[in-house]
Amino acid sequence: MTEVEIRGDTLVVRLTGFLGLVMWPSRLTVPLSAVREAGPGQRIADAGSGGHFRGMMIFVPWLISVGSFVQRGRRVFWSVVGRDRSNTVVVELTGQKYARLVLQVADPGAVLDALAGARVPVVR
Numbered sequence: 001m002t003e004v005e006i007r008g009d010t011l012v013v014r015l016t017g018f019l020g021l022v023m024w025p026s027r028l029t030v031p032l033s034a035v036r037e038a039g040p041g042q043r044i045a046d047a048g049s050g051g052h053f054r055g056m057m058i059f060v061p062w063l064i065s066v067g068s069f070v071q072r073g074r075r076v077f078w079s080v081v082g083r084d085r086s087n088t089v090v091v092e093l094t095g096q097k098y099a100r101l102v103l104q105v106a107d108p109g110a111v112l113d114a115l116a117g118a119r120v121p122v123v124r
Contacts, residue, residue: 002079002103004089004111006118011035011091013103015066015079028077034096038115039123041088041102065102074099091115 003014013028065078077098080088089108091101105111116122 001081002105004103004105004114006032006114009033011115011118013079013101028098028101030091030093030096030101032118032120034093035115035120036092036094037121037123038089038091038112040108040112041090042086044088044090044102068098071100076100076102078102080104 001016003016005012005014009032011030011032013030015026065080067078069076069078075098077100080102081104085104087106087108088102088104089111091103093099093101103111112122112124
């Protein structure tokens, strides 16, 4: 699972549990000004992380996708575990190391509401 919070003008993403211990990076920080938009990610997560390995990752098709992948020439960070992809959020970035974050969270609605409250465009 992934925890997402807003601290001032920064989006903080933290891997929790076992993944937080074994993955690098286990914490990402992104300025809110670099967040282009965010939205529910079930459709993207269902399509899978398919792409080329780039950096540390754990990948078992349809079961776990955690780490850095290159998809269509863009670097994407995935943190999705399990077959239920309904609780994922996708964050599109600009000018950062990653172009997209695909994150499994406990409450996607709360994460999207927090981003909307921080004036990030949210697509529902």
